[in-house]
Amino acid sequence: xxxxxxxxxxxxxxxxxxxxxxxxxxxxxxxxxxxxxxxxxxxxxxxxxxxxxxxxxxxxxxxxxxxxxxxxxxxxxxxxxxxxxxxxxxxxxxxxxxxxxxxxxxxxxxxxxxxxxxxxxxxxxxxxxxxxxxxxxxxxxxxxxxxxxxxxxxxxxxxxxxxxxxxxxxxxxxxxxxxxxxxxxxxxxxxxxxxxxxxxxxxxxxxxxxxxxxxxxxxxxxxxxxxxxxxxxxxxxxxxxxxxxxxxxxxxxxxxxxxxxxxxxxxxxxxxxxxxxxxxxxxxxxxxxxxxxxxxxxxxxxxxxxxxxxxxxxxxxxxxxxxxxxxxxxxxxxxxxxxxxxxxxxxxxxxxxxxxxxxxxxxxxxxxxxxxxxxxxxxxxxxxxxxxxxxxxxxxxxxxxxxxx
Amino acid sequence: xxxxxxxxxxxxxxxxxxxxxxxxxxxxxxxxxxxxxxxxxxxxxxxxxxxxxxxxxxxxxxxxxxxxxxxxxxxxxxxxxxxxxxxxxxxxxxxxxxxxxxxxxxxxxxxxxxxxxxxxxxxxxxxxxxxxxxxxxxxxxxxxxxxxxxxxxxxxxxxxxxxxxxxxxxxxxxxxxxxxxxxxxxxxxxxxxxxxxxxxxxxxxxxxxxxxxxxxxxxxxxxxxxxxxxxxxxxxxxxxxxxxxxxxxxxxxxxxxxxxxxxxxxxxxxxxxxxxxxxxxxxxxxxxxxxxxxxxxxxxxxxxxxxxxxxxxxxxxxxxxxxxxxxxxxxxxxxxxxxxxxxxxxxxxxxxxxxxxxx
Numbered sequence: 001x002x003x004x005x006x007x008x009x010x011x012x013x014x015x016x017x018x019x020x021x022x023x024x025x026x027x028x029x030x031x032x033x034x035x036x037x038x039x040x041x042x043x044x045x046x047x048x049x050x051x052x053x054x055x056x057x058x059x060x061x062x063x064x065x066x067x068x069x070x071x072x073x074x075x076x077x078x079x080x081x082x083x084x085x086x087x088x089x090x091x092x093x094x095x096x097x098x099x100x101x102x103x104x105x106x107x108x109x110x111x112x113x114x115x116x117x118x119x120x121x122x123x124x125x126x127x128x129x130x131x132x133x134x135x136x137x138x139x140x141x142x143x144x145x146x147x148x149x150x151x152x153x154x155x156x157x158x159x160x161x162x163x164x165x166x167x168x169x170x171x172x173x174x175x176x177x178x179x180x181x182x183x184x185x186x187x188x189x190x191x192x193x194x195x196x197x198x199x200x201x202x203x204x205x206x207x208x209x210x211x212x213x214x215x216x217x218x219x220x221x222x223x224x225x226x227x228x229x230x231x232x233x234x235x236x237x238x239x240x241x242x243x244x245x246x247x248x249x250x251x252x253x254x255x256x257x258x259x260x261x262x263x264x265x266x267x268x269x270x271x272x273x274x275x276x277x278x279x280x281x282x283x284x285x286x287x288x289x290x291x292x293x294x295x296x297x298x299x300x301x302x303x304x305x306x307x308x309x310x311x312x313x314x315x316x317x318x319x320x321x322x323x324x325x326x327x328x329x330x331x332x333x334x335x336x337x338x339x340x341x342x343x344x345x346x347x348x349x350x351x352x353x354x355x356x357x358x359x360x361x362x363x364x365x366x367x368x369x370x371x372x373x374x375x376x377x378x379x380x381x382x383x384x385x386x387x388x389x390x391x392x393x394x395x396x397x398x399x400x401x402x403x404x405x
Numbered sequence: 406x407x408x409x410x411x412x413x414x415x416x417x418x419x420x421x422x423x424x425x426x427x428x429x430x431x432x433x434x435x436x437x438x439x440x441x442x443x444x445x446x447x448x449x450x451x452x453x454x455x456x457x458x459x460x461x462x463x464x465x466x467x468x469x470x471x472x473x474x475x476x477x478x479x480x481x482x483x484x485x486x487x488x489x490x491x492x493x494x495x496x497x498x499x500x501x502x503x504x505x506x507x508x509x510x511x512x513x514x515x516x517x518x519x520x521x522x523x524x525x526x527x528x529x530x531x532x533x534x535x536x537x538x539x540x541x542x543x544x545x546x547x548x549x550x551x552x553x554x555x556x557x558x559x560x561x562x563x564x565x566x567x568x569x570x571x572x573x574x575x576x577x578x579x580x581x582x583x584x585x586x587x588x589x590x591x592x593x594x595x596x597x598x599x600x601x602x603x604x605x606x607x608x609x610x611x612x613x614x615x616x617x618x619x620x621x622x623x624x625x626x627x628x629x630x631x632x633x634x635x636x637x638x639x640x641x642x643x644x645x646x647x648x649x650x651x652x653x654x655x656x657x658x659x660x661x662x663x664x665x666x667x668x669x670x671x672x673x674x675x676x677x678x679x680x681x682x683x684x685x686x687x688x689x690x691x692x693x694x695x696x697x698x699x700x701x702x703x704x705x706x707x708x709x710x711x712x713x714x715x716x717x718x719x720x721x722x723x724x725x726x727x728x729x730x731x732x733x734x735x736x737x738x739x740x741x742x743x744x745x746x747x748x749x750x751x752x753x754x755x756x757x758x759x760x761x762x763x764x
Contacts, residue, residue: 115724148601169734200731205609205723328609329516335730336606339570342737349744356751363758 001110002029004086006076009046010036010065011224012094014217015136017045019094022289024054024296026098026105030084031055032076036065042094052297056084063232070165081157088119090154091167096123097212097286098154101327102320108208109154116204118155118170121211122147122330127280128216130265136217137287142271143212145281147330150338152211155201168338170201207327212286219261226252406491407477408434409470412628413495414441415537415621420495421450423688425695427499428507428705431455431485433477438462443495453696457485467636471566482558489520491555492568497524498616499555500685502718505705509612510555517608519556519571522615523548523725528679529620529665532658537621538686543670544616546680548725551733553615556605571605611722616685623661630657684709 005028009016020031033046033055049055058076062068073091080086088109090098098121100108112119124147129139150168155161160173216222230249251260266274274280384390406429410417421432434456436444450456457480461473474492481487489510491499499522501509513520525548530540551569556562561574620626630648651657673679688708693700 113720116727169738171735200728200735202724202727202731205727325514325516329606332517332606332609333601333604335734336604337601339733339737340572340604342734342741343570346737346741346744349741349748353744353748353751356748356755360751360755360758363755363762367758367762 001087001106002085003027003088003090003106003109004030004032004080004084005090005092006073006080007031007033007092007094008036008065008069008072008076009033009038009042009094011038011040011042013038013040013042013045014221015214016042016094018135018137018290019092019097020045020049020055021293021296022097022286023090023092025289025293026100028090028105030086032058032080032084034058034060034072034076036068037061037063048297054296065228065232066165070163073163073165073167074161077155077161077163078159081159081161086157088154088156089161091152091163095214095217096152097214099210099212099285100208101210101323102208102317105209111206111208112204115202117158117201118153118203119209120151120153120203120207120331121209122151122207122327122334123149123211123213124330125149125213125215126283127271128218128222128261128265130262130267132218132220136214137290140214140217141282141284141287142266142274142280143283145278146326147210147334149213151331151334153203154209158201161201172199172201174199207331208324210323210327210330212283216261216264219258222261223257226257406432406493407474407481408432408493408495409437409466409473410434410439410443410447410495411437411466412439412441413443414439414446415625416495416618417443417446419536419538419689420493420498421446421456422692422694423498424491424493424506425455425702426688426692426706427501427708428505429491430702431457431481431487433457433459433481433485435459435461435473435477437466438464449696455695464636471564474564474568475562478556478562478564479560482562483560487558489555490558490562492553492564496618496621497553498618498685500614500616501708502612502614502722503710503715504707506613507705508707512610512612513608516606518559518605519554519607520613521552521554521607521611521726522613523552523611523722523729524550524615524617525725526550526617526619527682528670528673529626529661530622531665531667532623532661537618538689541618541621542681542683542686543674543679544682546677547721548614548729550617552726552729554605554607555613559605562605572603573605574603611726612719614718614722616682620664623658626661626664627652627657684711 005023007019012019023031031049031054033049035043035046035057037060038046043059046055046057050057056079058079060068060072077089077091080089092098098105103111109119124144126140126143131139150166152167153163153170155170158172162171162173164171216225226248230245230252251257271280275282385394406424408420413420424432432447432450432455434447436447436458438461444458444460447456447458451458459473459477461469463469478490478492481490491506493499499506510520525545527541527544530537533540551567553568554571556571559573563572563574565571620629630652633645634649634652648657648660651660670679674681692706695702
């Protein structure tokens with residue numbers, strides 16, 4: 001079984017090396033990394049791993065990474081199969097660490113029954129810290145107890161895979177994306193339907209991985225990200241998210257970012273309160289693992305792996321069971337939330353479309369009314385010209401012109 | 406268990422008998438002007454203290470259905486102390502993969518508020534007489550329609566159309582207005598994302614399969630086609646229009662015959678797309694009548710155990726459910742994309758129209 005991790009990197013120097021070390025130690029066999037014009041030393045790190053034969057480097061440049069994300073993820077995922085024979089592809093980001101909550105990392109992928117093509121993992125976030133100096137691993141040890149953002153997917157090597165932006169959802173090139181998939185009420189079906197779900201990529205009902213997500217790690221990094229989000233990424237956002245962006249823009253211009261950062265980072269009191277009610281948990285698992293994580297560049301590739309994979313296998317089984325149950329809760333909530341969110345969006349667009357169409361009809365009606373009025377006026381004008389007094393006047397005018405000429 | 410019924414004479418009694426045998430303790434039914442004896446069956450159960458019946462003769466069944474179901478689901482919790490509520494239809498039978506429905510619900514961990522169940526359909530029977538359960542013994546192997554949800558008793562539950570989605574405390578169903586997309590971390594400093602307290606989350610275990618018998622005889626099929634025209638007026642499109650034309654031209658029996666071709670059933674069974682399922686029929690034959698004087702309501706009757714098939718069945722239902730989650734997401738994505746495109750087209754046209762006027 002070969003596990004390939006794909007990464008999209010842009011200026012992630014404070015976390016990139018930890019990410020590569022971690023996943024290679026856990027049992028990722030190979031990394032495909034796309035560097036999007038890094039200037040902070042990230043590219044050099046990637047180059048070192050490439051030189052050691054552990055990573056394939058793809059270089060691109062687009063200031064608006066968000067716009068390219070899905071396309072690039074798809075490209076890398078296909079490359080993982082076509083060039084590197086991946087059995088599993090992890091669509092990853094530099095700030096995300098795939099943590100096996102029970103058993104070991106490779107076992108998590110090996111345990112997926114063959115009728116399932118993907119593995120979904122919830123993705124709780126760590127709080128940024130007020131403390132600014134030092135390695136993020138030492139500073140960021142408090143996370144949400146439950147994942148609130150969308151999960152992510154890893155999938156088997158699939159030739160015509162299409163990774164949705166953010167790799168929350170997977171498609172095939174042949175997917176009838178957008179076509180209604182429900183067969184509709186039985187009474188409307190002409191004959192027994194063909195099986196029509198063969199093109200769907202189905203995640204397993206087992207969730208042995210939790211993605212530890214460190215999106216915000218220091219004020220400096222927060223500020224850089226805000227600047228990129230505000231000034232380099234196109235206006236993909238609509239509705240509520242556009243409002244949030246505008247609000248962020250105002251905050252940035254007014255110099256209020258430090259205040260916002262501090263609010264997210266929480267003070268000790270806020271953290272204690274969060275821990276007490278169970279909204280937050282202290283999670284040092286990654287920090288502890290990394291303390292004894294070998295450097296994949298320090299030793300020859302051969303014979304490296306088995307010795308390094310001990311890290312997570314030695315935990316008590318009861319912990320594993322409890323964490324598996326939490327992951328299951330997170331995933332069921334994520335899907336429920338996603339369903340309601342999509343239905344809400346659909347409803348909003350339908351309402352807006354209806355309103356716009358009504359308005360359009362009104363404008364058109366008004367236009368037709370004006371046109372009719374216009375035609376009527378023209379007709380009357382022409383009629384007036386054809387009438388006798390009109391003709392007399394016209395002829396008089398012609399005679400007059402001729403007489404003058 | 407709640408039911409909305411209208412003229413379900415050929416299944417209603419079997420449905421009540423079946424679910425009482427598996428552990429349902431009370432039925433709340435909304436009758437939408439039945440004329441075929443359905444109302445009388447319900448009345449007998451009401452007399453015996455097993456049913457609470459609400460009459461809603463209004464003709465706009467489809468529009469009001471979600472409100473009626475929500476009202477009954479809330480009533481079940483508030484007035485009758487229900488621990489679990491199944492929002493059911495007369496042609497759907499909640500079949501536990503083992504044990505009783507009580508066992509299935511009891512096994513759901515406290516962290517979850519709902520139980521989701523896939524809903525494979527039985528193939529319509531060839532024209533003829535007799536009880537539907539005796540004549541319908543072949544079904545889809547895998548469920549292709551949207552699953553349904555049963556939920557814990559909650560006095561503020563909102564049941565969305567079709568019982569596929571649930572929330573609580575929103576003051577009524579069919580309000581899909583809350584946007585709950587988590588904002589990207591980089592923008593999140595602006596405020597906490599919307600809470601999820603109003604979501605009712607189904608458990609990641611699926612001990613029940615809903616056996617669905619939507620088409621049971623030619624007569625019932627014809628009645629349903631007739632009803633479409635009554636409910637939706639003359640403004641029919643697509644398949645509805647075709648069926649209606651078939652009906653007026655007298656072709657509907659042929660259409661029905663094509664639904665149930667024996668060759669097709671053979672082919673489906675051979676390919677594994679269909680499966681023979683007689684367990685339901687056999688269970689129903691042995692079901693006691695809850696209206697019998699000697700009936701013991703405290704003793705639900707488990708479905709016959711077949712340990713050899715149990716694991717395979719559990720795995721199959723789990724796969725159905727995972728497939729349904731993905732299919733549903735894709736469907737919603739597609740519908741959202743179409744609605745957005747429609748909105749943008751209209752907006753563009755509007756802008757163009759206004760620009761032209763100004764120019």
